[in-house]
Amino acid sequence: MTEHRHRLREFESLRAVITTGTTIGAARRLGISQSAVSRSLSQLEARVGRSLFLRRSGRIDPTDEALRLNEKLDPIFETLADIEGAEWATPDNEPLRLIVPPTLAHHFVISRVASFLQKNEGKQLQLDIQATDVLVAGILDLRYDLGLTSAMIQRTGVHLMPWRRSQVVCAMPSNHPLSEKRVVTPQDLEGVALIEFLRRLGTRAITEKIFARAGIRPKQVAETATNMAALELVREGLGVTLINPFPLLSSGMEGVVVRPFDAAIFYDTSFVLPSGRPPSQLARQFMQFVKLTTPHDKYSEPV
Template identity: 65%
Template sequence: MVRIMAVHRYRLRELEALRALITAGTTVGAAQRLGISQSAVSRALTQLESRVGRALFERASGRIEPTEHALRLNDRLDPLFATLADIEGTDWSARAEEPLRLIIPPTLAHHFIIPKVAKFIQAAPNRRVQLDIQATDVLVSGILDGRYDLGLTSGMIQRSGVTLIPWRKSKVVCAMPENHPLARNDVIVPADLQGADIVGFLGRLGTRTLMDQILGLAGVQYNLLAETATNMAALELVREGLGVTFINPFPLVSRHMTGIVVRPFKAPIEYRTSFVVPTGKPPTDLARQFMRFVRLSTPKDPYSEPA
């Protein structure tokens, strides 16, 4: 019995070495995380590579880079180490001085993510999170220069150096005051907006460009009464009776909003709400845990689905 337990524990140390090296990027850093010698880390990884029958790390430009197989194996270990953390009452990989540096745009933060952050910390009180709330352009630059570990955005980002990990997808909707004539329609089509008063978005935003193209192709002439940069501001102007707007329904209209009616809009616009990580650098263990927690704790709603 003693021998069997020792063999299983030995294999666990190999898996711990894998995760530690992927997170730290060096055998020295991995050894410090695990409290063992650098040679012990190298030995554990050599034995693990022998077990799986393929290389898990490659040296490139003086750095140790995980192979695709190593990253896939590490992803599959998340449930194992989450369970071990629950059993031990601690998070094996997150030191007190290494918080999750999280950046979220205002709409997602205030209308969805902040309660998730609270529950994430409450589930393991030794976790620390640094939450910054900024616009998507600040989010991207912060991820690129290493000031943040993880971001979330619904923005249409096309920028080298950052990788989007899809989380939710949703289709554009039309929002209007509850007494608006178009509220009688089950679905809004571009032709319905001929002569309508519209609350739009600033020209630098991707949604505005797509909407101009769609309405232009349909030959629709409309009255642009106001332009804004956020979904929340657009909805508040609509609530005041200023006109109709087109928005990503997740997460703002996942629940009832007083004074506003939402209808599907027949247009080929799909939004992706995604996690944002730096390209070529594996997410930290705390970032992986947070992404998994958010995915598992997101309730169903009529306007979005898993991406």
């Protein structure tokens, strides 16, 4: 029995280092010392007979073997979380801790939250509005129970449950010459004033590859971090932008014309949950409510 407890501590350390990215973060998350985390990792590596992390210049990066082992551990920790009572041991009056980025919050989620609480008297919900990187960190640290985002997230430790899919569109001022076209192609943007997204955001690299393959160069006039900022710049007549239409453009926007863009860029709007931890009953109720009450729109479809 003692040996099994030691192995469980080793696995906990492995998962904590992978999800937090550092032994310090793992120690903080597990409530133990950094040396205890390092010792558990060394014991686990000795047990399996291979290196699970690359240690260099103060960094610790998981190997492919570590990531595969972590995936195999998911069912074990999901079962443990269920036994420990993620649902049945949670008081009925415990609030749902929800985190959402600004665009989804102000143009979609707030109305869903209001309707959900009106239909479920006595339930409580805490809504935090933060950028997606803060959302991911909060889910990893278990400070939030549930998140929603349309960002392209690839991060161990968080589980994405897509529920809405949309395709990129080209948004432009109402008097723009491209508004005469039924579909905008990459070639149509040669030399056209374009509002782009910051390089740290996932879609920027995708659009740049599309432009490179087409051999064209739009005229970059501005970079921004949010869909709302991009659309406001479009409405001011600064240029066009390539954007996820859900939910901002679901009901249209005055002064902005939208045309399909001929490129296979898709966005999944997803619920975000911590890996290895089943959602609470209240989180499941809210997710189901959102799925059932999302109105039909011409830019997105259920997944």
